[in-house]
Amino acid sequence: MNIKYLLSLTISLFILVVSGQQCFDQSSVTYTTSGTQLQMNGQTIRVQGIAWFGLETLTFSPGGLQTKSVEQLLDVLVAQKFNVLRLPFSVDMILKPRMPNQINYGLNPNLAGLNAFQVFEYITKACATRGILVVAEMHRFDPNDYIPGLWYSTQCIYNIDGQCINYTTDVVTNAWITVVNTLQKYWNFWAVDVKNEPHGTATWGTGNTATDWDAAFKNIANTIQSKTGFKGVYFIEGIENNAGSICSPATGNWWGGNLSPQQCFPVFLATPNKLVFTPHTYCSSVSDQPYFNDPSYPSNMPSVWDASFGFLKSSQPVVIGEWGCKNNNTKNSKWISSFVSYLKSTGMTNHIYFSLNPDSADTDSILNPDWTTINQNVAGYLNDIGTNPSIFSLSGNKVCLGPISTTSTVSSTTIGGSTTTTTGSGTTTTSTTSKPTTTTSQSTTTTGGGSTTTTSTSTTSKPTTTTTTTSQSTTTGGSSTTTTTTSTTGGGSSTTTTAGATTTGGSTTGHTSTITIQQILSSSWTDSNNKPWSVYNCFITNTGSSAIQNVKFSSVPNVAPDQSWGAYTPANVNGNWIWSAQSWALTLQPNQPTNFGYQVQSATPFTFTIVQ
Structure with a gap:
């Protein structure tokens, strides 16, 4: 033709x-908080994020890269108005050059020869060109192990090389220093999520240094800051149940979800305005908590959320660090509607959804199982939250808001x-x-x-x-x-x-x-x-x-x-x-x-x- x-x-x-927005040299970008607000160089920002798991597992590969490229999946985030990506890692992949085994290099030629942490860095850089902030999250010590309750291992863990490694507080902290020093050359490296989902024996404010997560968090975050001069913020998650229900609901707490002890034992960092509270919460598809079966459900849910983290809404910056649900029954559908309404009514609309991966066993994804088409149901209720996420644009060596x-x-x-x-x-x-x-x-x-x-x-x-x-x-x-x-x-x-x-x-x-x-x-x-x-x-x-x-x-x-x-x-x-x-x-x-x-x-x- x-x-x-x-x-x-x-x-x-x-x-x-360039419509009236402020622009900053990439090297000068600094993230802080002010009251309940998140800020970049003193300007308020709003975030809607998503988690992308896989690197922390034995595949050492982000999910979906057998059928999609990194760029294709990041472009989905841009199109769906996600401006934050939360990436998990294992301490093992920082200590050892682990090679991915679930990546199609024909679709991802730029990843060929890169180890798992180098893939993490590549994704961070690719996010920077698209105006996506990155949260690094320490998910587990070793991919062979499950999510640990504490920030250190209580016994050695055998890695894939047959070595039994003790993940002490110092080992974990030094791994974090490596991560921050490697990634902070990118303007979009926003947050350090020090430890995923403290639970089990983890406590808060009890005086027991072996289990008090609040004290450990301060120690690790302050050390990272003093060693790296990190220009971003630190995420603190909650615990599960506090010993003897000290300043805490007795039951029904999610791993990483219970921030109630902050009311009695407040956390402060040595460098002010760098602390963000990031609770996790889910519906019954993850675990069928007692309040999901209460006769007053779902009208009882706002009081549950208020007790765990909602009390912070008028005094501290809050980003819902993980939340999600498999919308496969009436109970879960009600939970989604209630939670979306709660976020809107409280103004806590900064959030990170779980997850990008449609093969998540107990939550829905923004993608359908084909890793291509959009789950319109999820897109609909995310849009209904009304976050209005900030747009980060690049012009030469400058980052602009808008x-x-x-x-x-x-x-x-x-x-x-x-x-x-x-x-x-x-x-x-x-x-x-x-x-x-x-x-x-x-x-x-x-x-x-x-x-x-x-x-x-x-x-x-x-x-x-x-x-x-x-x-x-x-x-x-x-x-x-x-x-x-x-x-x-x-x-x-x-x-x-x-x-x-x-x-x-x-x-x-x-x-x-x-x-x-x-x-x-x-x-x-x-x-x-x-x-x-x-x-x-x-x-x-x-x-x-x-x-x-x-x-x-x-x-x-x-x-x-x-x-x-x-x-x-x-x-x-x-x-x-x-x-x-x-x-x-x-x-x-x-x-x-x-x-x-x-x-x-x-x-x-x-x-x-x-x-x-």
Whole structure:
């Protein structure tokens, strides 16, 4: 098929948007707290996170990498508005160079040869380009062992080399120092989750140094801080049951969920404004607690949550560190509704959901079991929480709070008809497929406000196809462009390509379809040869009313990117680089942004043209 005879949708305008947000050098980014607020360089941030498990297990591999790439899964997080990733590790994989055994290196060539901790670092770096903060979480000592109740082992544990290792407080603390010193060169390394889910014999405020988690947490966190100068925050989880129910509910406490003793034995760190309380809580799919079977359930749940951690809502920063549920019965459905309502009513909407992995045995995931499609039920109730997570954008060596985006302005071009080229920051154009007999134009330019508006109208006596492109720009300390393209075919016979949908012959009445491609500049730099490089995170969206199949587009310049990832990848077709959907993304559903991205040796993005 000859591309030049197609009605093509052309991405023709690149606009950098910096809309009044504050930007900081990556090296200067510091995370703190203030009252109940989380902050980056003194500015309040809001977080919606998710856990991705696997590295801490005997696979030494994050889940899903046999069928997906790291980049594909991180792009899911961006599309679903997660701005935090919680990654677990074992102390063993910090002490020893453990090699992953469940990664498809054909899909993940950049992970080839990396050990488990190096994979952790790679994911942290990949998150940085996408504006995702990282929480490092010490999940267990050895992958052969289960989650320990205390922060040290009470006996030696045999590792896969046959060595019996004693994980003392010093061994664990030194492992943490290695982790922090390795990762803190990345601006997005946000938090240290010192120990996952203290439970069992763990206590709080009893004076027993062998079991008091509060004292151990302070000791470990203060040591890490003094040795590394960590610029992030420290997560403190709760315990299970306190000895003799000291300042604590007697039963029904989750591992890591009971922060009630903080009311009697408050924790403070040597460096102020770096402490975040992160309780864990779940529904009956994880464990059927007594209060789930109370006659007043679920109206009794707010008092349960208040006792465990809700009392902190007006005085301390709280991030729900783990929560989730398998929505497989009425009881669990009620729990989800109640918990979402509780978070909204208390304002404790900063949270980390469990988990990204759809093969979790007792909780649901944002993904369906295919590791590809979105679990719309989960997406729905996460959206209902209303976190409104902060957006972290990169511009060169700076991190900005808010979007820095290039929005693709979509132009319509017909060979043999009128051609419209869009310039400026706002254009309204109407064109026809036959020669125009009347042309009216109006141009308005506003200086200082960053906007230019042009209106052009072309008419004929009997138009058969009308294509309208409308761009509107609103500038507040910068400029932004949103593009909508609508094509309608009236009476007569025509061939119309409308944002990737083709209708041949006959007539189409009342059909509207729109494709937009947004390109977000994730990062840019100049290499040692003074050549510019850029990384773009892209979202292609069908804002029409029906699905579109197998969208393809070409790029200008007609070259391959240095790297590409996500739903669309390029291939050389008869000398033209054509971007096509991967097998799992052939259908572009209405109003569901699909993510792809690329790295290119250039200071400007590709110009895309829809060819099918």
